[in-house]
Amino acid sequence: xxxxxxxxxxxxxxxxxxxxxxxxxxxxxxxxxxxxxxxxxxxxxxxxxxxxxxxxxxxxxxxxxxxxxxxxxxxxxxxxxxxxxxxxxxxxxxx
Amino acid sequence: xxxxxxxxxxxxxxxxxxxxxxxxxxxxxxxxxxxxxxxxxxxxxxxxxxxxxxxxxxxxxxxxxxxxxxxxxxxxxxxxxxxxxxxxxxxxxxxxxxxxxxxxxxxxxxxxxxxxxxxxxxxxxxxxxxxxxxxxxxxxxxxxxxxxxxxxxxxxxxxxxxxxxxxxxxxxxxxxxxxxxxxxxxxxxxxxxxxxxxxxxxxxxxxxxxxxxxxxxxxxxxxxxxxxxxxxxxxxxxxxxxxxxxxxxxxxxxxxxxxxxxxxxxxxxxxxxxxxxxxxxxxxxxxxxxxxxxxxxxxxxxxxxxxxxxxxxxxxxxxxxxxxxxxxxxxxxxxxxxxxxxxxxxxxxxxxxxxxxxxxxxxxxxxxxxxxxxxxxxxxxxxxxxxxxxxxxxxxxxxxxxxxxxxxxxxxxxxxxxxxxxxxxxxxxxxxxxxxxxxxxxxxxxxxxxxxxxxxxxxxxxxxxxxxxxxxxxxxxxxxxxxx
Numbered sequence: 335x336x337x338x339x340x341x342x343x344x345x346x347x348x349x350x351x352x353x354x355x356x357x358x359x360x361x362x363x364x365x366x367x368x369x370x371x372x373x374x375x376x377x378x379x380x381x382x383x384x385x386x387x388x389x390x391x392x393x394x395x396x397x398x399x400x401x402x403x404x405x406x407x408x409x410x411x412x413x414x415x416x417x418x419x420x421x422x423x424x425x426x427x428x429x
Numbered sequence: 430x431x432x433x434x435x436x437x438x439x440x441x442x443x444x445x446x447x448x449x450x451x452x453x454x455x456x457x458x459x460x461x462x463x464x465x466x467x468x469x470x471x472x473x474x475x476x477x478x479x480x481x482x483x484x485x486x487x488x489x490x491x492x493x494x495x496x497x498x499x500x501x502x503x504x505x506x507x508x509x510x511x512x513x514x515x516x517x518x519x520x521x522x523x524x525x526x527x528x529x530x531x532x533x534x535x536x537x538x539x540x541x542x543x544x545x546x547x548x549x550x551x552x553x554x555x556x557x558x559x560x561x562x563x564x565x566x567x568x569x570x571x572x573x574x575x576x577x578x579x580x581x582x583x584x585x586x587x588x589x590x591x592x593x594x595x596x597x598x599x600x601x602x603x604x605x606x607x608x609x610x611x612x613x614x615x616x617x618x619x620x621x622x623x624x625x626x627x628x629x630x631x632x633x634x635x636x637x638x639x640x641x642x643x644x645x646x647x648x649x650x651x652x653x654x655x656x657x658x659x660x661x662x663x664x665x666x667x668x669x670x671x672x673x674x675x676x677x678x679x680x681x682x683x684x685x686x687x688x689x690x691x692x693x694x695x696x697x698x699x700x701x702x703x704x705x706x707x708x709x710x711x712x713x714x715x716x717x718x719x720x721x722x723x724x725x726x727x728x729x730x731x732x733x734x735x736x737x738x739x740x741x742x743x744x745x746x747x748x749x750x751x752x753x754x755x756x757x758x759x760x761x762x763x764x765x766x767x768x769x770x771x772x773x774x775x776x777x778x779x780x781x782x783x784x785x786x787x788x789x790x791x792x793x794x795x796x797x798x799x800x801x802x803x804x805x806x807x808x809x810x811x812x813x814x815x816x817x818x819x820x821x822x823x824x825x826x827x828x829x830x831x832x833x834x835x836x837x838x839x840x841x842x843x844x845x846x847x848x849x850x851x852x853x854x855x856x857x858x859x860x861x862x863x864x865x866x867x868x869x870x871x872x873x874x875x876x877x878x879x880x881x882x883x884x885x886x887x888x889x890x891x892x893x894x895x896x897x898x899x900x901x902x903x904x905x906x907x908x909x910x911x912x913x
Contacts, residue, residue, distance in 0.1 A: 335799075337790065341790075342786070344793075345786050345789045345790050345793065346786060348789050348793060349744060349748075349773070349785050349786055349789040350748075350751070350766075350769040350770055350773055351770060351773045351774055351777070351782055351785065351786070352770040352771055352773070352774035353774070353782075361783070361786070364783060364844060365783065365786060365787060365790075367844070367845055368736060368783075368787055368844060368845070369787075369790075371732070371733055371736065371845055371848075372733045372734075372736050372737050372791075372800065372804075373733075374729075374730065374733045375730060375733045375734065375737070375800075375803050375804060375807055376799070376803070378727075378730065378807055378810070380803060380806035380807060380810070383806040383807075383809050383810060384806070384809055385802055385805035385806050385808075385809065386805055386806070386808045386809035386812060387635060387805060388621075388635060388665070388861070389620075389621045389622075389635075389812065389860055389861020389862070389885075390620075390621070390622060390667065390861060390885065392622070392665065392667065394664060395661065395664055397661060406528045406529065409528035410528055410754070410755075412526070412528075413524070413525060413526055413528065413755045413756075414753075414754055414755055415752055415753070415755075415756075415757075415758035416758070422753055422754055424753055424765055424768065425762065425763070425764050425765045425767075425768055426764075426765075427764075427765050
């Protein structure tokens with residue numbers, strides 16, 4: 335499979351990354367070379383093969399729903415780009 | 430002091446030949462003197478390190494010490510460390526002061542080890558040459574015109590130049606073993622789940638694993654004793670019984686069956702590297718091991734599979750960098766969408782954006798089955814290859830990397846050439862197996878690493894096998910010219 339400028343625009347939108355026209359041209363070449371490399375997978379017959387998501391057989395551990403950590407609210411707010419009255423500030427989204 | 434093992438440093442501290450304060454100051458001085466040439470560290474905080482050293486001296490004084498108490502360890506800048514800037518090599522986290530400790534950091538703190546500083550790395554651990562870091566490339570101490578490998582290139586260069594006696598790294602596709610090979614020391618990627626990923630900035634969660642980097646296998650065993658352990662804060666952590674990795678180092682290796690996969694010696698491998706690896710295998714034979722021919726027939730698919738799974742997981746993991754709660758935020762924007770788009774355009778480097786886009790593509794509607802699901806199925810085939818191989822052998826050996834260290838900028842603009850650096854290491858991450866690189870020889874004054882791949886949770890045996898080699902050879906104690 336190959337991708338074109340339009341596909342790149344679509345993917346970049348999904349990934350929420352601005353891509354300049356100049357970047358897009360270079361990206362088209364490089365992404366297509368990567369895609370043609372990964373397309374080698376299509377030559378392999380994988381009928382009846384179970385997909386593997388974890389190396390070892392594990393189950394999702396559960397824990398009791400109780401507070402285990404101290405309050406780091408002020409530390410967390412200290413590193414935020416914009417804060418007013420303990421609230422993260424973003425551009426207005428609701429009119 | 431610069432070429433002492435961790436055990437010897439521990440003896441020096443316990444016998445009061447020097448204090449942790451002196452030892453830490455000694456290495457801080459080395460970092461200050463040499464870091465401008467090598468660029469191994471992103472953040473140094475002498476005050477914090479020396480405070481920890483004083484605390485360690487008190488622990489030693491009171492007899493409450495363990496092997497790593499008071500020993501300075503360089504920490505890859507992927508581990509969140511409370512009060513330290515933790516950048517992951519990216520402008521996106523340039524101003525990020527971590528409010529908490531990663532479990533790995535916490536474990537080192539608990540035994541009174543000293544955090545010597547945060548080491549440089551490829552941005553978000555994506556790279557094999559340490560050239561994608563926002564903080565500039567790292568130089569290989571064996572030859573400053575060469576790359577140290579990546580992504581744990583800063584930790585690797587710090588060990589090679591003896592700016593630190595030990596370091597940590599992370600390995601998603603070879604990021605501990607390939608730099609260990611290119612910089613001439615011992616590096617171990619444990620079984621997936623042995624070391625906690627909590628507080629370790631995520632790249633590809635099903636592959637990421639932290640491990641030790643230090644001159645010798647014995648040093649790595651001492652580090653792994655601290656790092657390994659079940660952690661309920663990491664849902665993929667495995668509750669494996671605690672082991673003492675120093676305990677079996679001197680076991681005899683006579684009768685050991687070493688599997689040699691023919692696919693690791695085909696085209697793509699540098700001829701002189703092959704000779705070094707074959708000579709190392711002969712040394713093992715002389716020590717009483719048996720060489721067994723094995724096959725890992727799906728090796729050639731490891732890179733294609735990895736470049737679907739790793740970017741897919743990365744595109745999801747890195748969606749958290751949106752400029753809202755922490756990290757970089759674009760300066761100019763008109764609305765929320767533009768803030769996201771520009772923050773991520775400006776905050777991420779070229780390789781990271783490339784991988785996010787590939788990951789987004791393979792996960793997008795209509796492509797999931799053809800790419801992500803297909804990759805997960807082939808991952809199973811690769812894993813099954815190892816399972817079969819381990820019926821015939823106890824450990825697998827081959828090269829860690831296809832060549833010695835290469836020139837800076839040589840592969841920077843060609844992602845596919847760069848990706849091939851990890852051709853022998855990636856399959857172990859896909860299978861979740863432990864892998865290791867040990868110094869096995871030199872080619873024109875540049876180190877070559879031998880890779881050991883063990884079965885699940887066989888770290889103790891691998892360290893034993895590596896240690897046996899290091900008792901017979903001195904490659905792991907060699908230092909670049911001019912390091913003194």
